[in-house]
Amino acid sequence: MLDDNKIIIAVDAMGGDKAPRMVIEGLEIALKKNKELYFRIFGDSAKVMPILKKMHLLQGNYTFTHTDSVVSSHDKPAEALRQGRQSSLRLAINSVEMGEAHAVISAGNTGALMAMSKFVFKTIAGIDRPAITTAIPTRKGLCVMLDLGANAQCNEQQLVQFAVMGDAFAKANLGIARPRIGLLNIGSEALKGNDLVQNASELLVKHPHLNYCGFAEGDSIFSAKFDVIVTDGFTGNVALKVMEGTAKFLQLKLTQALKESFFAKIGFALLMLFSFLPIKRLLNEVNPKNYNGAMLAGLNGIAVKSHGSADKISFANAVGVAYNLVIGKVNEKIKEELI
Amino acid sequence: MLDDNKIIIAVDAMGGDKAPRMVIEGLEIALKKNKELYFRIFGDSAKVMPILKKMHLLQGNYTFTHTDSVVSSHDKPAEALRQGRQSSLRLAINSVEMGEAHAVISAGNTGALMAMSKFVFKTIAGIDRPAITTAIPTRKGLCVMLDLGANAQCNEQQLVQFAVMGDAFAKANLGIARPRIGLLNIGSEALKGNDLVQNASELLVKHPHLNYCGFAEGDSIFSAKFDVIVTDGFTGNVALKVMEGTAKFLQLKLTQALKESFFAKIGFALLMLFSFLPIKRLLNEVNPKNYNGAMLAGLNGIAVKSHGSADKISFANAVGVAYNLVIGKVNEKIKEELI
Numbered sequence: 001m002l003d004d005n006k007i008i009i010a011v012d013a014m015g016g017d018k019a020p021r022m023v024i025e026g027l028e029i030a031l032k033k034n035k036e037l038y039f040r041i042f043g044d045s046a047k048v049m050p051i052l053k054k055m056h057l058l059q060g061n062y063t064f065t066h067t068d069s070v071v072s073s074h075d076k077p078a079e080a081l082r083q084g085r086q087s088s089l090r091l092a093i094n095s096v097e098m099g100e101a102h103a104v105i106s107a108g109n110t111g112a113l114m115a116m117s118k119f120v121f122k123t124i125a126g127i128d129r130p131a132i133t134t135a136i137p138t139r140k141g142l143c144v145m146l147d148l149g150a151n152a153q154c155n156e157q158q159l160v161q162f163a164v165m166g167d168a169f170a171k172a173n174l175g176i177a178r179p180r181i182g183l184l185n186i187g188s189e190a191l192k193g194n195d196l197v198q199n200a201s202e203l204l205v206k207h208p209h210l211n212y213c214g215f216a217e218g219d220s221i222f223s224a225k226f227d228v229i230v231t232d233g234f235t236g237n238v239a240l241k242v243m244e245g246t247a248k249f250l251q252l253k254l255t256q257a258l259k260e261s262f263f264a265k266i267g268f269a270l271l272m273l274f275s276f277l278p279i280k281r282l283l284n285e286v287n288p289k290n291y292n293g294a295m296l297a298g299l300n301g302i303a304v305k306s307h308g309s310a311d312k313i314s315f316a317n318a319v320g321v322a323y324n325l326v327i328g329k330v331n332e333k334i335k336e337e338l339i
Numbered sequence: 340m341l342d343d344n345k346i347i348i349a350v351d352a353m354g355g356d357k358a359p360r361m362v363i364e365g366l367e368i369a370l371k372k373n374k375e376l377y378f379r380i381f382g383d384s385a386k387v388m389p390i391l392k393k394m395h396l397l398q399g400n401y402t403f404t405h406t407d408s409v410v411s412s413h414d415k416p417a418e419a420l421r422q423g424r425q426s427s428l429r430l431a432i433n434s435v436e437m438g439e440a441h442a443v444i445s446a447g448n449t450g451a452l453m454a455m456s457k458f459v460f461k462t463i464a465g466i467d468r469p470a471i472t473t474a475i476p477t478r479k480g481l482c483v484m485l486d487l488g489a490n491a492q493c494n495e496q497q498l499v500q501f502a503v504m505g506d507a508f509a510k511a512n513l514g515i516a517r518p519r520i521g522l523l524n525i526g527s528e529a530l531k532g533n534d535l536v537q538n539a540s541e542l543l544v545k546h547p548h549l550n551y552c553g554f555a556e557g558d559s560i561f562s563a564k565f566d567v568i569v570t571d572g573f574t575g576n577v578a579l580k581v582m583e584g585t586a587k588f589l590q591l592k593l594t595q596a597l598k599e600s601f602f603a604k605i606g607f608a609l610l611m612l613f614s615f616l617p618i619k620r621l622l623n624e625v626n627p628k629n630y631n632g633a634m635l636a637g638l639n640g641i642a643v644k645s646h647g648s649a650d651k652i653s654f655a656n657a658v659g660v661a662y663n664l665v666i667g668k669v670n671e672k673i674k675e676e677l678i
Binding site: 138139153184194195217218220221222223231235237239240241247249250252 | 557574
């Protein structure tokens, strides 16, 4: 079934704002980078095939399965689970469960991907609930952060499980040998914070496998002092959206300032040539939403979520994350470290 | 005691990284803007008087009280409370309690200011605990946010009290007639989030005085859709530090990109002239730490905290916040709205 030399990714071609075009073009880009990739693509042939046929590298490196059924971004997770059994998303997930692919990727409905993946893969023994895990750009390299919104309410045991999952993600996806793990808190002093982080910190200090380095504050995410930052899904989701909001807000202000400044009349044409475009690209680059590829960690199957607004480059990045997680044996690492 | 025509601010001259110089110079700037201001300044005369004597506008508009005792930024709140009874910070707080000033301001130790203000002023009847409250720049105007770190653990009643305090702050400091209040959550749909926000939202919907507009997400802080965003002190502190961290990180990346870009050799000199300095200033401007002046809301006395790293302009902003809160009768507004 699985070719030992190929890393096979099951692809929901229909998820994402610009799907299926950006998905298929993203696969072509991903394949250029990693020649061992092979894809099992699921979607509506009338929409997918015309694009797929034009891709040169992809020829001979995919199977395609047609389905009319699609999970929309508005579908409630429970609905999608009941009614979407023949959807491109579900068929892609199933193909991992059946041993026909190593990982699944979708840029579609996050809630549906989570609900279906949990239903099909089940959580790893010793993990209560999966967590959304991704890497965020910092001063130097990337920092893994979880949970980014799957669990609005967590207990201390779950935070320890997240630490294990984040550790495995950092090893598998970023190749960090001994990730430095921080627990998000409102101060770095030992006595700060609420009961949840106090209790979790006590457990993490005693953990035999993890390199726990204490409390991290909101601004230390970018400091490159930690490789993994663990938090509950409520705080993590707020933090991620605040980052996105701040980046977007600054981009807006910067664009305004460049256009409206006193020197605009003489300087703007020069700026357009010399700095405006690179600055815009830069702000896009450091916007965490463009560090694409979040893992639904803690499941018996690798599921990667691409941002819904991803373009082809960004989708290819997410495919690269799935590839790294397979090669890096992320789930075996999680299982080894669970106590 | 209190002159009816003057707004009297008690000033801890010794708090802050660049104190007392930036404090005294900040008062001069604040006075230029609001001529009704009058200051009661507390600090070490050997350090303060040489600076104070050189200020033109301030002459005739202050009293100065000498004390050797200073609360340092490293002192624990409980220690400061016990040992700092003659400190410049404590004397300034006392002068409000004695009816000699309308509000107190310090750029010093936040924990000590909180502990001393609580001890001296006590909380307003109907308020369990004070909250750190400030205004953050958005796409259009400012958004009040609280609690930013005083309460790592909150219940739903406290969140409702924070909403009342934020509402009064927005009215008094920003002059907004009917502030739109949002509750920070991980999604805008009614069923999202943890028990705390679900329960608080139910109470807020029923509140007779507040213009509650539902859930806000992390990125909607900047959207100008809300005038007040309410959250627990854990999430609020993380959110604020993430904003600061993101802004600082982007500034760093931007500076690097301008210096290292392909076009640097031909473009950098032009950029320095036409855009680099305005961009740097802009990023400083939108960094929330420079929107200076946080209120320790919920106390029977107006206490304003300036950022410790404030410069004179920034400190003058914080004095302006104290002035607005006095003029706007913030505490009377809080009392009217409590149910």
